[in-house]
Amino acid sequence: MNNFTDILRAHHLKATPQRLEIANTLYSHGHVNIEDLYETMLKKFNSISLATIYKNINLMIENAFIQEVKIPNTKSVYELTKEAHSHLVCDNCGHVEDISLDLSAVSALASHSTEFEINKADLVFSGLCKKCQ
Ligand SMILES: [Zn+2]
Ligand SMILES: [Zn+2]
Incomplete structure:
Protein backbone atom coordinates (compact mmCIF):
# COMPACT_ATOMS: atom_id res chain seq x y z
CA MET A 1 0.00 0.00 0.00
CA THR A 81 -3.09 13.47 -10.35
CA LYS A 82 -0.53 12.34 -12.87
CA GLU A 83 1.05 13.85 -15.93
CA ALA A 84 -1.23 14.97 -18.76
CA HIS A 85 -2.86 12.11 -20.64
CA SER A 86 -5.93 11.27 -22.69
CA HIS A 87 -8.68 8.76 -22.00
CA LEU A 88 -10.48 5.90 -23.67
CA VAL A 89 -14.00 5.16 -22.42
CA CYS A 90 -15.97 1.99 -23.13
CA ASP A 91 -19.55 2.70 -24.25
CA ASN A 92 -20.68 -0.67 -22.94
CA CYS A 93 -19.13 -1.18 -19.49
CA GLY A 94 -17.87 2.33 -18.75
CA HIS A 95 -14.27 1.20 -18.30
CA VAL A 96 -11.86 4.15 -18.45
CA GLU A 97 -8.29 3.73 -19.59
CA ASP A 98 -5.34 6.13 -19.81
CA ILE A 99 -3.35 6.76 -22.93
CA SER A 100 -0.35 9.02 -23.25
CA LEU A 101 -0.52 10.99 -26.48
CA ASP A 102 1.34 14.00 -27.75
CA LEU A 103 -1.42 16.49 -28.59
CA SER A 104 0.86 19.36 -29.55
CA ALA A 105 0.34 18.92 -33.31
CA VAL A 106 -3.46 18.74 -32.94
CA SER A 107 -3.46 21.76 -30.63
CA ALA A 108 -1.29 23.75 -33.05
CA LEU A 109 -3.61 22.87 -35.93
CA ALA A 110 -6.70 23.88 -33.93
CA SER A 111 -5.05 27.10 -32.85
CA HIS A 112 -3.97 27.99 -36.42
CA SER A 113 -7.35 27.46 -37.98
CA THR A 114 -9.36 29.27 -35.28
CA GLU A 115 -6.97 31.91 -33.86
CA PHE A 116 -7.75 30.48 -30.46
CA GLU A 117 -5.07 30.58 -27.83
CA ILE A 118 -5.17 27.03 -26.56
CA ASN A 119 -4.23 26.33 -22.96
CA LYS A 120 -5.24 22.74 -22.54
CA ALA A 121 -6.49 19.82 -24.61
CA ASP A 122 -8.64 17.07 -23.13
CA LEU A 123 -9.22 14.17 -25.43
CA VAL A 124 -11.69 11.37 -24.72
CA PHE A 125 -12.08 8.47 -27.13
CA SER A 126 -15.18 6.32 -26.91
CA GLY A 127 -15.75 2.84 -28.23
CA LEU A 128 -15.59 -0.72 -26.96
CA CYS A 129 -12.93 -2.06 -24.64
CA LYS A 130 -11.16 -5.33 -25.37
CA LYS A 131 -13.55 -7.32 -23.15
CA CYS A 132 -16.72 -5.84 -24.67
CA GLN A 133 -15.82 -6.20 -28.37
ZN1 LIG B 1 -16.16 -2.48 -21.91
ZN1 LIG C 1 -6.64 8.98 -16.40
Whole structure:
Protein backbone atom coordinates (compact mmCIF):
# COMPACT_ATOMS: atom_id res chain seq x y z
CA MET A 1 0.00 0.00 0.00
CA ASN A 2 1.23 3.50 -0.80
CA ASN A 3 2.05 5.89 1.96
CA PHE A 4 -0.57 8.46 1.11
CA THR A 5 -0.20 10.19 4.48
CA ASP A 6 3.00 11.92 3.33
CA ILE A 7 1.68 12.54 -0.17
CA LEU A 8 -1.47 14.18 1.21
CA ARG A 9 0.64 16.34 3.52
CA ALA A 10 2.84 17.37 0.59
CA HIS A 11 -0.37 18.68 -0.96
CA HIS A 12 -1.20 20.58 2.24
CA LEU A 13 -4.00 18.19 3.12
CA LYS A 14 -4.49 16.59 6.50
CA ALA A 15 -4.40 12.82 6.14
CA THR A 16 -7.83 12.00 7.55
CA PRO A 17 -9.04 8.36 7.39
CA GLN A 18 -11.62 9.43 4.78
CA ARG A 19 -9.03 11.03 2.51
CA LEU A 20 -6.71 8.04 2.87
CA GLU A 21 -9.56 5.76 1.84
CA ILE A 22 -10.35 7.94 -1.19
CA ALA A 23 -6.66 7.90 -2.16
CA ASN A 24 -6.43 4.12 -1.84
CA THR A 25 -9.65 3.58 -3.79
CA LEU A 26 -8.46 5.77 -6.66
CA TYR A 27 -5.06 4.09 -6.53
CA SER A 28 -6.47 0.58 -6.81
CA HIS A 29 -9.24 1.34 -9.35
CA GLY A 30 -7.60 4.04 -11.46
CA HIS A 31 -10.74 6.01 -12.30
CA VAL A 32 -13.81 6.07 -10.06
CA ASN A 33 -17.12 7.94 -10.36
CA ILE A 34 -18.79 9.51 -7.35
CA GLU A 35 -21.38 6.75 -6.91
CA ASP A 36 -18.85 3.94 -6.85
CA LEU A 37 -16.67 5.96 -4.51
CA TYR A 38 -19.63 6.54 -2.20
CA GLU A 39 -20.43 2.83 -2.18
CA THR A 40 -16.83 1.93 -1.33
CA MET A 41 -16.63 4.58 1.37
CA LEU A 42 -19.86 3.37 2.99
CA LYS A 43 -18.26 -0.01 3.65
CA LYS A 44 -15.67 1.66 5.91
CA PHE A 45 -17.52 4.69 7.21
CA ASN A 46 -21.13 3.65 7.53
CA SER A 47 -22.47 7.10 8.34
CA ILE A 48 -20.53 9.10 5.75
CA SER A 49 -22.65 11.36 3.54
CA LEU A 50 -22.32 12.07 -0.13
CA ALA A 51 -21.86 15.75 0.77
CA THR A 52 -18.82 14.89 2.91
CA ILE A 53 -17.29 12.93 0.07
CA TYR A 54 -17.87 15.80 -2.36
CA LYS A 55 -16.33 18.22 0.14
CA ASN A 56 -13.20 16.07 0.41
CA ILE A 57 -13.04 15.48 -3.34
CA ASN A 58 -13.28 19.21 -4.09
CA LEU A 59 -10.57 20.06 -1.59
CA MET A 60 -8.32 17.31 -2.96
CA ILE A 61 -8.87 18.68 -6.49
CA GLU A 62 -8.09 22.24 -5.33
CA ASN A 63 -4.83 20.99 -3.85
CA ALA A 64 -4.01 19.03 -7.02
CA PHE A 65 -3.89 15.69 -5.23
CA ILE A 66 -6.58 14.27 -7.49
CA GLN A 67 -8.15 15.41 -10.74
CA GLU A 68 -11.56 15.22 -12.34
CA VAL A 69 -11.88 13.60 -15.76
CA LYS A 70 -14.91 14.98 -17.59
CA ILE A 71 -16.49 12.42 -19.87
CA PRO A 72 -19.15 13.58 -22.36
CA ASN A 73 -22.69 12.32 -21.65
CA THR A 74 -21.83 10.58 -18.41
CA LYS A 75 -20.56 11.20 -14.91
CA SER A 76 -17.08 12.50 -14.26
CA VAL A 77 -14.52 10.12 -12.86
CA TYR A 78 -11.74 10.99 -10.46
CA GLU A 79 -8.13 9.87 -10.53
CA LEU A 80 -4.90 10.58 -8.68
CA THR A 81 -3.09 13.47 -10.35
CA LYS A 82 -0.53 12.34 -12.87
CA GLU A 83 1.05 13.85 -15.93
CA ALA A 84 -1.23 14.97 -18.76
CA HIS A 85 -2.86 12.11 -20.64
CA SER A 86 -5.93 11.27 -22.69
CA HIS A 87 -8.68 8.76 -22.00
CA LEU A 88 -10.48 5.90 -23.67
CA VAL A 89 -14.00 5.16 -22.42
CA CYS A 90 -15.97 1.99 -23.13
CA ASP A 91 -19.55 2.70 -24.25
CA ASN A 92 -20.68 -0.67 -22.94
CA CYS A 93 -19.13 -1.18 -19.49
CA GLY A 94 -17.87 2.33 -18.75
CA HIS A 95 -14.27 1.20 -18.30
CA VAL A 96 -11.86 4.15 -18.45
CA GLU A 97 -8.29 3.73 -19.59
CA ASP A 98 -5.34 6.13 -19.81
CA ILE A 99 -3.35 6.76 -22.93
CA SER A 100 -0.35 9.02 -23.25
CA LEU A 101 -0.52 10.99 -26.48
CA ASP A 102 1.34 14.00 -27.75
CA LEU A 103 -1.42 16.49 -28.59
CA SER A 104 0.86 19.36 -29.55
CA ALA A 105 0.34 18.92 -33.31
CA VAL A 106 -3.46 18.74 -32.94
CA SER A 107 -3.46 21.76 -30.63
CA ALA A 108 -1.29 23.75 -33.05
CA LEU A 109 -3.61 22.87 -35.93
CA ALA A 110 -6.70 23.88 -33.93
CA SER A 111 -5.05 27.10 -32.85
CA HIS A 112 -3.97 27.99 -36.42
CA SER A 113 -7.35 27.46 -37.98
CA THR A 114 -9.36 29.27 -35.28
CA GLU A 115 -6.97 31.91 -33.86
CA PHE A 116 -7.75 30.48 -30.46
CA GLU A 117 -5.07 30.58 -27.83
CA ILE A 118 -5.17 27.03 -26.56
CA ASN A 119 -4.23 26.33 -22.96
CA LYS A 120 -5.24 22.74 -22.54
CA ALA A 121 -6.49 19.82 -24.61
CA ASP A 122 -8.64 17.07 -23.13
CA LEU A 123 -9.22 14.17 -25.43
CA VAL A 124 -11.69 11.37 -24.72
CA PHE A 125 -12.08 8.47 -27.13
CA SER A 126 -15.18 6.32 -26.91
CA GLY A 127 -15.75 2.84 -28.23
CA LEU A 128 -15.59 -0.72 -26.96
CA CYS A 129 -12.93 -2.06 -24.64
CA LYS A 130 -11.16 -5.33 -25.37
CA LYS A 131 -13.55 -7.32 -23.15
CA CYS A 132 -16.72 -5.84 -24.67
CA GLN A 133 -15.82 -6.20 -28.37
ZN1 LIG B 1 -16.16 -2.48 -21.91
ZN1 LIG C 1 -6.64 8.98 -16.40
